[in-house]
Amino acid sequence: MSKQDYYEVLGVAKDASERDIKKAYKRMAMKYHPDRTKGDKALEEKFKEVQEAYEVLTDEQKRAAYDRYGHAGVDPNRGGGARGGHADFGDIFGDVFGDIFGGGARRQSRARQGSDLRYNLEMSLEDAVRGKNVEIKVPTLVGCDECDGSGARKGTSPTTCPTCHGQGQVQMRQGFFAVQQTCPTCSGRGKIIADPCRKCHGHGRVEKSKTLSVKVPAGVDTGDRIRLSGEGEAGEMGGPAGDLYVQVHIKEHPIFVRDGNNLYCEVPISFTRAALGGDIEVPTLDGKVKLKVAPETQTGRMFRLRGKGVKSVRSGTVGDLMCKVVVETPVNLNARQKEMLEELDKSMGTGDEAAKYRPREKGFFDGVKKFFDDLTS
Template sequence: MSKRDYYEVLGVSKGAEEREIKKAYKRLAMKYHPDRTSGDKELEEKFKEIQEAYEILNDKEKRAAYDQFGHAGVDPNRGAGAGAADFGDIFGDVFGDIFGGGRGGGGRRRARQGADLRYNLEMTLEEAVRGKSVEIKVPTLVGCDECDGSGAKKGTSPTTCPTCHGNGQVQMRQGFFAVQQTCPTCSGKGKIISDPCRKCHGHGRVEETKTLSVKIPAGVDTGDRIRLSGEGEAGEAGAPPGDLYVQVNVRDHDIFVRDENNLYCEVPLSFTMAALGGELEVPTLDGQVKLKIPAETQTGKMFRLRGKGVKSVRSGAVGDLMCKVLVETPVNLNSRQIELLKEFDSTMDSEKERHRPKEKGFFDSVKQFFDDLKG
């Protein structure tokens, strides 16, 4: 069978520059590389043809001989052997991460450890503060109990791959190139299964939903992770399983806001209690407690209830509850209440500075501001 024209193989013209030839080769080699064609023999031959064409056209002397005498003027096997260039040295920037090519990529592919899994767990604030045990259901891959994870039918065993002799990779030389690629026969495992397990169909793993009991420690917060070692996916061919990470998310609370180990809440305070003082019942996670409100309390005042926060899951230290009081202006007043408030307000007019010190300070500052603008 006659060989195709090398320029035609790479899809370039006879006057193409070196960079055009290299660019065409990279594009075609990427497309037809054996790791991408899943052992298709026809496409593998096409890849060899592309390599051979590039070997000739990228060498000035060989290209000149080819241009003058055609295929008869070049020897496609010339230069093969000990002095061959490593494929990864030339095109590592293109194939390095995709094919694992280049120097140091040889050797048998190890069976991969099972993948780690993540489970998102929603909790209330009360549950997170106190801790609890929960049962979760996790869909995952587990080792096949029929074949003990080997993938081979019970009573049989995988055999060493005759193509790569158990290495998982094969080396192909063509001209100046030496390409190490995943063995197309065993897909890099080094073993082949002639009689696969009926349950897992030769994969060694099956899908299953596991039910696990997880103890959530007291004090966890949104973003905390609990690691369950070995509860992830089963590994390939007996490799270790991955881990399961339970990711905690604490739902928003109607009353409290958490900041690390402290809790915050806003408590409405009546106008009269703010002025006269008294006792107020405020909520905590352990029930209601009495909070003493001193007379003349202003809105926004923060009160600290020590030890009423959250116990740290790491240090064991207990945070505080911070209560911010908000003085509530009376609404929906009847005529008598309005009359009493007006009477009360009139009693304060003669001593505004004494009863409303902030009001005087504010308006004095406003007056000074406008005086400065005029001046």
């Protein structure tokens, strides 16, 4: 099956800058990362495509080869290295023309940025609406303080690799072509640690749980992310640390349901209060307030309390509280109460007379009668 164009995979133009490509990669990687796709094989393959496209398009020589020769220019089966194969086809062109015109292209080994981390933060609705400073503990990789991240025992330092002379790559001739390969001695680092640090065993990083204070702004909602720059994993070979993304999840509330900046709740009232009207108390996040119920209120009617919702974390606008009235049928009636209800029912009469008091009931049964009449006609 033919491969999709790398620019199309990342959704960028062919003249996109490296910065635009990196931004597109981060967006796509977050979308298709295996941690989020939960075992979906198709999306895992998509994630691999995104990684492959990013690796090629952010490498100047590989990108030049891809722009000129397409996938053949970076195919690992033809000497390329788009998937991390040993031979780097993108470097062939630089080395060949460098040998002809002088000054072959050689890539220096580079420090690697640490991985980004994600932390899932559960919050109550009240804390999310008002904002809060939260302390979290994050397991991560940090720079080894024993060797200052060098990986070498204290008092010593890494030495230049004698095989690649610090380049991280070695050159192998194949006839007219000169192919660059990752140095087998130093694994591309350009340095060798003869006496590794006993604490980090030469890795330059150690596992550690660190406590961070996160300022959660008022109005955050489920799905919002808070970025803590430089609080991810420590980089390799002195590279910068990654970032930590705090993913917010709001716990279910016993009374309120949030939808954007609005809050919704159900308020049960007696059928006498619904019929006669009057003031009732309803809850808000700031305490109880009075709500005036109009006479003859039907169940399901929605009342709006303006400004009693959530203040938007982005625009600053405040939503409303929507109270849905639910008329509650009385239960556990004694004999006298049942007698009074029967007297009330009789006082309303029957037929057309009762329709004055129960118009929805009459309308419903008139509709039912018409339905059956139409079936039999």
